[in-house]
Each structure stands twice: as structure tokens, then as C-alpha cells.
Amino acid sequence: MKELRFLLLLVSVSPLFAHADIAVIVNKSNPIDTVSQRQLIDMYMGKYVAFPNGEMAVTYDYDKSHPMREPFFFALTGRNESQINAYWSRIKFSGKVSPPQYFSSPSAILKNIVKTPNAIGYIPMELVTDDVKVIYQIND
Amino acid sequence: MRSVFVCLLAFTPLSHSANADFSGFATLKAVKTDSRTAKIRETISQPSGVTTDELDFSFSSIGLQAEWKINSSFDLVGQLLIKDQRNDKINNTLKLAFLRYSASSNWQFRAGRTGLDLFLMTEYRDIGYSMDLEHPPVEFYAIIPHQNLDGIDLQYRAPLSHGVASIKAYWGRSESPLYSDNGFFWNVELKSILGVVAQYETLNWLFRANYTTTKSANEHEQQGQLRDALVKVPLSFWPTKSQLIDSLFIQDKDFTYNALSMRYDDSNWLVQTEASLTDSNSSVLNHLKAGYITVGKRFDLNTLSVSYSIAKSDNKEVEPGPTVPLPELVELYQAASMHSGFYQLDQSTTSLTWRRELSATLALKLNWQHTTTHRLPSAFYLHRADQFEEPDLSFNTFTLSFNWVF
Numbered sequence: 001m002k003e004l005r006f007l008l009l010l011v012s013v014s015p016l017f018a019h020a021d022i023a024v025i026v027n028k029s030n031p032i033d034t035v036s037q038r039q040l041i042d043m044y045m046g047k048y049v050a051f052p053n054g055e056m057a058v059t060y061d062y063d064k065s066h067p068m069r070e071p072f073f074f075a076l077t078g079r080n081e082s083q084i085n086a087y088w089s090r091i092k093f094s095g096k097v098s099p100p101q102y103f104s105s106p107s108a109i110l111k112n113i114v115k116t117p118n119a120i121g122y123i124p125m126e127l128v129t130d131d132v133k134v135i136y137q138i139n140d
Numbered sequence: 141m142r143s144v145f146v147c148l149l150a151f152t153p154l155s156h157s158a159n160a161d162f163s164g165f166a167t168l169k170a171v172k173t174d175s176r177t178a179k180i181r182e183t184i185s186q187p188s189g190v191t192t193d194e195l196d197f198s199f200s201s202i203g204l205q206a207e208w209k210i211n212s213s214f215d216l217v218g219q220l221l222i223k224d225q226r227n228d229k230i231n232n233t234l235k236l237a238f239l240r241y242s243a244s245s246n247w248q249f250r251a252g253r254t255g256l257d258l259f260l261m262t263e264y265r266d267i268g269y270s271m272d273l274e275h276p277p278v279e280f281y282a283i284i285p286h287q288n289l290d291g292i293d294l295q296y297r298a299p300l301s302h303g304v305a306s307i308k309a310y311w312g313r314s315e316s317p318l319y320s321d322n323g324f325f326w327n328v329e330l331k332s333i334l335g336v337v338a339q340y341e342t343l344n345w346l347f348r349a350n351y352t353t354t355k356s357a358n359e360h361e362q363q364g365q366l367r368d369a370l371v372k373v374p375l376s377f378w379p380t381k382s383q384l385i386d387s388l389f390i391q392d393k394d395f396t397y398n399a400l401s402m403r404y405d406d407s408n409w410l411v412q413t414e415a416s417l418t419d420s421n422s423s424v425l426n427h428l429k430a431g432y433i434t435v436g437k438r439f440d441l442n443t444l445s446v447s448y449s450i451a452k453s454d455n456k457e458v459e460p461g462p463t464v465p466l467p468e469l470v471e472l473y474q475a476a477s478m479h480s481g482f483y484q485l486d487q488s489t490t491s492l493t494w495r496r497e498l499s500a501t502l503a504l505k506l507n508w509q510h511t512t513t514h515r516l517p518s519a520f521y522l523h524r525a526d527q528f529e530e531p532d533l534s535f536n537t538f539t540l541s542f543n544w545v546f
Contacts, residue, residue: 039299041343047304048297050245056212057245064545065500077343079407081500082441089270089545093165093205094255094263095217095236101209102161118212 021125022072024136025110026051027117035135041076043120045087046097051118060109060121061100068106072122075138159209166202167268168542170195175535178513179522182275183265185285187226187319189522198224199539201266203235215240221266227317227325235266235288248295256289256314257337258352260401260414263287268543272410274493274507275539277432277449280414282520283485284397285316286330303342310335313357320478321523329357330395346403352396356422359390366476373469378462386423387459387480393422410436410445425483427454441497450488455481487513487520501546507539 024040026032032051035043042048049057062068070081077084091097103109106123113119114131128134171190173180179189182199190196201223208216219236238252255263265276265287291312298305315329335352367388370381399416415431429452436445458481461473491509498504516531517523523531 038343042299042304045343047341048245048299050299054245056242058212070500077407080441080497082497082503083407085500085545086270086272086503089165089267090264092163093203093219093267093270095219095238095240095250096255096263098209098215098240098242099161099163099207101159 021140022068022075022122022138023125023128023134024120024122024138025113025128025132026120026135027113028131028133029117030133030135032135033133037076037136040136044073044076044100046091046099049097051120055118058116058119059100060112060119061102062109063102063104066104068122068124071140072138161207161209162205163207164202164204164546165267165269166544166546167200167266168197169199169268170197170540171199171537172196172539173535173537175532175537177516177524177531178518178535179524180537181282181521182278183282183285184319184519185317187224187317187325191524199541200224203266205236213242215242223266225317226319228327231315232317246297248297249292250295251292252290254289254291254293254310256286256333257293257308257310257335258284258286258350258397259399259416260346260348260403260412267545268505268541269501269503269545272436272443272445272493272495273434273447273491274505274541277447277489277491278511278520279449279451279485279487279489280416280430280432283428283430283451283483284418285318285328286314287316289314289333291333300340303340303345305340306338308337308339310337314354315357319522320482320519321517321525322478324360324362324478326360327358330354331357335397344404344406346401348399348401350397350399350401352398354395354397356390356393356395360479362475363388363390363479366472366479369472370476373462373472377464377466377469380459381462383423383459384476384480388476390422390424393420393424395420395422395425408438410434410438410443423455424480425453425455428483428485429453436493443493443495445493445495447491447493448488449491451485452487453483453485455484457481457484482519484515485519486515487511487518498542501544503543505539505541505543507537507541509537509539511535511537 043057043059051057073084092099106127109121109123113121172195173190174192176192179191181189203221205219217236217238220233221235225232238250238254241249261276264270289312293308293310295308311334313331315327318326318328333354337350339348367385370385396419401414404411413433418428432449434445434447436443458477462469489509489511493507496504512534
């Protein structure tokens with residue numbers, strides 16, 4: 001079953017992601033059990049990249065135009081991907097903030113979150129495994 | 141400084157991993173004006189301007205950025221910006237080259253060449269994609285060519301109940317080219333730059349205040365030559381020459397920049413405004429006040445925005461010329477006036493911009509702006525000497541640009 005899930009991940013069919021519930025996940029060893037929407041916004045907009053306990057976070061995101069980005073950022077901020085990219089171009093190219101690490105698929109994010117204690121990422125809810133912890137959920 | 145970037149480039153091929161990030165931005169821009177007198181440009185560091193009988197693409201640019209995460213606390217960042225430049229091209233192309241140390245989620249330290257955090261858009265004014273305006277308002281941004289700081293900065297951020305507050309202090313020096321009429325070029329060096337920025341932001345709101353002080357580190361050789369020439373003129377020929385000589389002493393003069401900025405963006409409506417006061421203890425620059433306000437509305441993938449910007453200095457007219465109108469003295473007066481009257485500004489612009497998102501990383505922008513100036517020549521622009529007898533004090537500029545990030 002697990003293999004089938006990963007096959008689905010690798011196929012990465014856009015419409016699947018565009019309409020799926022989204023889980024914000026962290027490493028299982030992370031002591032944080034939940035974050036607020038505002039804390040997530042601060043992390044993913046580079047305003048304050050830390051967990052609620054003050055520990056620095058490493059944010060994982062998808063490459064530009066990946067189908068996961070638009071629904072995630074729209075649910076979080078009410079902004080479309082162009083607006084998010086314009087915002088990030090302001091703070092990234094002015095060198096103010098280190099950008100998230102970018103990945104091409106949910107499977108890559110899942111794999112790296114399992115290995116990285118202070119990482120945070122988001123994937124379709126149906127792809128969540130027992131190896132990670134869900135700390136926030138965005139329902140379609 | 142260059143060696144930092146060379147090191148960065150040397151390291152990056154070794155790190156084809158999630159730790160290295162390569163990205164960039166580009167603007168392809170066409171500009172047209174109906175001014176017969178002014179050669180339009182967006183900043184005084186631009187070596188050329190567009191005239192009424194041409195369609196100009198020299199405002200285009202491309203930037204490349206490499207960012208390498210050494211470990212969880214240290215990053216190296218380098219950025220090259222390629223655009224129309226005439227002098228010291230390599231140094232001016234290198235926009236960022238710094239080491240960032242994040243001691244905790246609250247404290248961040250940077251050393252090397254960073255952006256100069258003077259006004260809200262100073263650090264990203266070359267990145268067309270990043271802003272809803274076609275370009276930063278000329279009246280507010282054009283007169284200060286410096287965008288980079290060779291030095292250090294320290295920032296503290298703290299999450300508050302509704303937003304994030306931060307304070308940043310920076311210290312260092314900066315240099316930037318300045319071009320004016322008759323082929324005038326000056327690599328303006330600022331030293332002992334000391335600044336502080338306080339900022340508070342939420343998802344929709346941003347407020348910031350900046351205070352920066354600096355000293356002029358050099359002068360143009362013409363200024364020394366003009367002083368020497370003026371000293372030799374008999375006082376009876378030119379009774380006010382001492383004031384003019386005094387205004388030509390630039391080196392070690394103090395300059396201060398104060399700015400208040402506000403931005404509101406709820407994804408439908410956009411309001412952005414800034415006000416600044418630039419001053420010095422030199423008679424060349426006296427209370428230069430500038431400000432602008434932009435209001436925009438988004439319609440799906442379109443943004444319409446209107447902007448009004450203004451700049452006005454309290455500079456008095458340049459001291460009267462020689463009482464004996466010998467041709468040599470008149471020529472000397474004209475040359476000295478160009479330096480002493482550089483910051484005599486009194487201008488406003490109304491601007492209308494349509495931005496259309498062609499994709500999530502590409503935007504088209506169409507801009508019309510109407511400028512009214514009460515004085516030409518203006519430091520903002522270059523000028524056509526052949527049309528100087530009858531300057532047009534009101535003109536329009538049209539801009540079409542494609543703006544990418546990648």
C-alpha cells in the first residue's frame with residue numbers, strides 16, 4: 001500500500017494536488033503539535049521563520065508553478081501565486097531572508113522531513129505517513 | 141568584495157544539492173517620451189536617457205542570484221545585475237556578496253556587500269517583477285544612486301501578538317556612479333554610513349522608519365578645479381564668489397536621510413506611501429523633501445494603480461554670477477552652477493500603471509506618466525543642449541515592460 005502511495009506521488013498529477021486537503025507536516029521528533037495560521041504565514045512569508053517554541057525552522061516549498069503552491073498559499077494568505085512570487089522576489093533578491101528549500105514533489109519533501117528535525121513542509125493529506133507529524137490542516 | 145563573490149562561485153558547483161539555490165530576474169523595457177528637452181531616465185546612475193525621437197530599450201536588465209546554505213546558521217549570497225553601465229562595470233555589476241549568520245530565529249548578522257536599506261524599495265528597485273508600479277517613483281528614488289552597502293548589519297526580529305517587529309542597524313560605505321550633462325561622470329563615495337531601520341509588519345500592513353547618516357568620501361576633480369579658478373578671480377569682478385566656492389566643498393560633508401514608509405496590501409487593494417527628508421551641512425543640498433502615494437486595485441490577474449510623487453528642495457538659487465561678464469567668467473559660472481545647483485529640485489509626476497500577470501512568473505506592465513517640473517535642467521534627467529533655449533516643463537513618458545523571475 002505504501003508503495004502504491006509513493007507511485008502516486010511520483011506521478012504527480014496536477015489536478016489531484018489542486019483539489020486535495022493539505023497537511024502541514026514536521027519531523028516526528030519535533031515537540032510542536034500545532035501551529036496557528038499566523039505562525040505559518042510568518043514562516044512561509046519569511047517574516048519570522050521559527051516554530052512557536054522559538055526554535056528556528058527550515059521551510060520546504062515546491063518549485064515555482066508546482067500545482068501544490070497555489071492552493072496552499074491561497075488558503076493561507078488569500079493571495080495567488082503571482083502575488084506570492086512578487087512578494088518573495090522583494091525579500092529574496094534584496095537578500096533580506098533566506099528562501100525556503102525548493103523541491104519538485106511531495107515525495108521529496110516527505111523524505112527530507114523524515115531526515116530533518118526542524119523542517120516543515122506541506123503535502124496532500126492522503127500522502128501523509130506515520131513517519132511524520134501533521135501540525136496543521138487545510139481542508140479543500 | 142569581489143573575492144567574496146569569487147569564493148561563492150567557486151563553491152557553488154560543488155553543491156548541486158538542496159543547499160544551493162540559483163535564481164534570477166529580468167526586465168525587458170521599452171521607453172518613449174514626448175519631452176523635447178529632457179532625456180528621461182529612472183535614476184541619476186543611468187548613463188543615458190531617452191529622447192523624444194527614439195524608442196529606448198536601455199532600461200532593460202537581468203539579475204542572477206546564487207545562494208548557498210553552508211549549514212543551518214550560515215549562508216553565502218551573491219547577485220549580479222547586468223544593465224546599461226559605462227564605468228567600473230564589474231564593481232557595479234556585483235550587487236550582493238555577503239555572508240549571513242542566523243544566530244537564532246531572532247538575530248541575524250550579515251557582512252559583505254548587502255543592499256542599502258535606505259527606503260522601502262531601494263534594495264529591490266531593479267526588480268520589476270517585485271512591484272506593482274512600473275518603476276519606483278523618480279521624484280523619490282532617482283536622486284540617490286546608492287543601492288549597496290559594503291559593511292555589516294545586525295537585525296533583531298520579534299513576533300508580537302498581531303505581527304512581527306524588527307530593528308536593524310547597519311554600518312559601512314558605498315559607492316555609485318552619477319551621470320550628468322556634458323559627459324559628466326562621478327563615482328560618488330559615501331563613508332561612515334550609519335543607519336537604523338525599525339519595521340512592523342503583518343500580512344497586510346507594513347510600517348517602517350529609517351534614519352541614516354553618512355559623509356561624502358570624495359569629490360569630483362572638477363569641483364577642485366572650479367574652486368581653484370574662482371579663487372583667482374578678483375573679488376571686484378565677482379563679489380559673491382566665496383559662497384560659490386564654499387558650496388563646491390563636498391568632501392567630508394554630512395548627509396542625512398530620514399524616511400517613513402507604509403504599505404497596505406490585502407490582495408485586492410494596495411496602498412503604498414513614503415515621505416523622506418534628505419539634508420546636509422553643505423549648501424548644495426538643503427532640505428530635499430520627497431514623497432509619493434500609490435493606490436492600486438487588483439482585478440483577477442490585472443492590477444491598476446495610480447501614483448502621485450513629488451520632490452522639492454529648499455535650495456536657494458545659485459549665487460549671482462560675475463558682475464563683469466567676461467566670456468571666461470560666464471563659462472566658469474555655468475560650470476560651477478551645475479555643481480552647486482544640482483539639488484535644486486521642484487517636480488511632480490502623476491502615473492498610471494496597468495500590470496497583467498501573463499503567468500505566475502511573468503508580468504507585463506504598461507505605464508503612462510505625466511511630469512511637471514518647475515525647473516530644468518533637472519538632476520533627475522539628462523538634457524538636449526540643442527533644445528535648451530525653450531525647455532518643456534511638462535511632458536509625458538510611456539513605458540512597456542516584461543518582467544520575469546526564474
